[in-house]
Amino acid sequence: MKALIEPAARIKGRLVAPADKSISHRAAILAAMADEPVLVTNYLEAADTLSTLAAIEQLGALVERRTDGVMIRGVGLRNAAVPKGAIDVGNAGTLIRLLPGWLAGQDGSSFELDGDDSIRRRPIDRVAEPLELMGAEIDATKARFAPFTIHGARLHGIEYTLPVASAQVKSCVALAALLAEGETTIVEPDASRDHTERMLAKAGVKISRDGSDLTIFPTDELTLPDRIDIPSDPSSAAFAIAAAVLVPGSRLLVEGCSVNWTRSGFIEIAQRMGAVIITDLEPRPEGSEISHDEPVSDIDVTAGPLKPATVTAGEVPLAVDELPLIALMACFAEGETRIEGAAELRLKESDRIASVVTALNDLGAEVEATDDGLIVNGHGSLRGGRVDAGGDHRIAMLGAVAGLASQEGVEVDGIEAAAVSYPNFLDDIAALR
Numbered sequence: 001m002k003a004l005i006e007p008a009a010r011i012k013g014r015l016v017a018p019a020d021k022s023i024s025h026r027a028a029i030l031a032a033m034a035d036e037p038v039l040v041t042n043y044l045e046a047a048d049t050l051s052t053l054a055a056i057e058q059l060g061a062l063v064e065r066r067t068d069g070v071m072i073r074g075v076g077l078r079n080a081a082v083p084k085g086a087i088d089v090g091n092a093g094t095l096i097r098l099l100p101g102w103l104a105g106q107d108g109s110s111f112e113l114d115g116d117d118s119i120r121r122r123p124i125d126r127v128a129e130p131l132e133l134m135g136a137e138i139d140a141t142k143a144r145f146a147p148f149t150i151h152g153a154r155l156h157g158i159e160y161t162l163p164v165a166s167a168q169v170k171s172c173v174a175l176a177a178l179l180a181e182g183e184t185t186i187v188e189p190d191a192s193r194d195h196t197e198r199m200l201a202k203a204g205v206k207i208s209r210d211g212s213d214l215t216i217f218p219t220d221e222l223t224l225p226d227r228i229d230i231p232s233d234p235s236s237a238a239f240a241i242a243a244a245v246l247v248p249g250s251r252l253l254v255e256g257c258s259v260n261w262t263r264s265g266f267i268e269i270a271q272r273m274g275a276v277i278i279t280d281l282e283p284r285p286e287g288s289e290i291s292h293d294e295p296v297s298d299i300d301v302t303a304g305p306l307k308p309a310t311v312t313a314g315e316v317p318l319a320v321d322e323l324p325l326i327a328l329m330a331c332f333a334e335g336e337t338r339i340e341g342a343a344e345l346r347l348k349e350s351d352r353i354a355s356v357v358t359a360l361n362d363l364g365a366e367v368e369a370t371d372d373g374l375i376v377n378g379h380g381s382l383r384g385g386r387v388d389a390g391g392d393h394r395i396a397m398l399g400a401v402a403g404l405a406s407q408e409g410v411e412v413d414g415i416e417a418a419a420v421s422y423p424n425f426l427d428d429i430a431a432l433r
């Protein structure tokens with residue numbers, strides 16, 4: 001499906017962004033692993049997180065859609081049912097990386113996981129390696145791709161240094177650790193989103209942090225609160241925020257959005273570029289304590305001129321899904337913006353280094369790929385043209401935001417991909433013009 005996004009005179013109004021995708025996935029998976037029912041309110045009704053509800057149903061959880069939320073009745077930690085066929089994760093990278101952590105601990109049971117063409121191109125060896133070290137066995141296509149089968153086993157705890165800062169891999173190992181014998185320590189090269197840690201701490205799991213080391217102790221039972229409220233997704237809000245920063249005369253209020261410090265890299269980088277964004281970001285914790293709750297705040301955005309910036313490796317995991325938007329914003333600054341240490345972008349729903357270069361250059365920008373990032377030479381404006389989403393939801397929405405801020409508008413081919421994380425994206429954007 002094509003969408004023509006004309007330049008906007010301004011972006012104005014209030015936005016409640018959709019529910020957080022990462023937290024929705026985790027709430028559903030952990031609720032499936034619990035014994036007592038959990039009501040998840042404001043669950044994200046998007047393709048990725050609907051795949052998660054379908055997956056946990058295949059594993060024996062009962063999922064009831066109610067007007068006040070999604071009621072999930074789990075099967076308990078060790079009682080996942082073996083589905084008849086493969087579990088279909090659709091396009092959801094988080095699902096295909098987190099679920100194996102739980103399934104690896106189902107001693108004596110085997111589970112097949114598969115997904116769409118994009119999922120079949122994304123490596124899963126990054127989760128297979130630690131799970132095999134813990135005692136599970138994984139048969140993957142060409143040793144590293146879906147479809148693959150997990151043979152559950154009696155797991156044992158390990159000390160594992162993540163080769164890359166990945167919240168998905170960290171979370172997978174953390175879930176397996178719950179079912180293992182002995183404690184598990186995960187060493188993170190850089191901080192990444194911490195929703196799993198928060199939710200496990202809240203569920204009564206013994207979990208502690210010492211600098212970059214995260215230690216998780218096994219448990220017999222998850223005691224989640226009987227209700228989990230999902231806040232708005234800062235990665236989805238970022239599209240409207242970028243549009244409001246870029247379109248002169250704009251003023252946007254994003255209401256009640258997650259400002260978890262492990263997700264606020266985009267706002268911090270944008271502020272460094274000169275963007276006028278007023279909000280109450282959660283401060284980075286100084287001690288080793290693990291927060292239980294997810295902080296929220298309003299985010300007040302006013303359009304204004306931008307300057308170039310350098311994004312370094314340590315910031316990448318805190319803004320990983322928003323880096324395409326940073327590249328777009330850099331086109332409107334004068335001079336060179338560099339994004340470094342972001343090789344992970346090549347393993348997302350598309351090779352996002354390649355797809356950002358193609359998309360923005362087709363619109364008249366000057367963007368260059370490096371092995372592990374991007375160099376943008378900004379000229380203060382963007383012409384417009386045509387963007388092919390290539391099935392990647394964030395590239396589809398990037399093209400639309402570029403259209404709003406461009407001189408001539410942008411035709412986005414494949415805009416329907418936005419439904420993976422943000423089904424009402426076009427309506428929300430239209431309401432802000």
Ligand code: S3P
Nearest residue numbers: 022094165166167168169320321
């Ligand atoms: C996610 C973590 C990130 C992110 C993805 C969602 C999560 O991936 O890109 O969209 O929910 O844990 P990595 O942690 O693998 O970088």
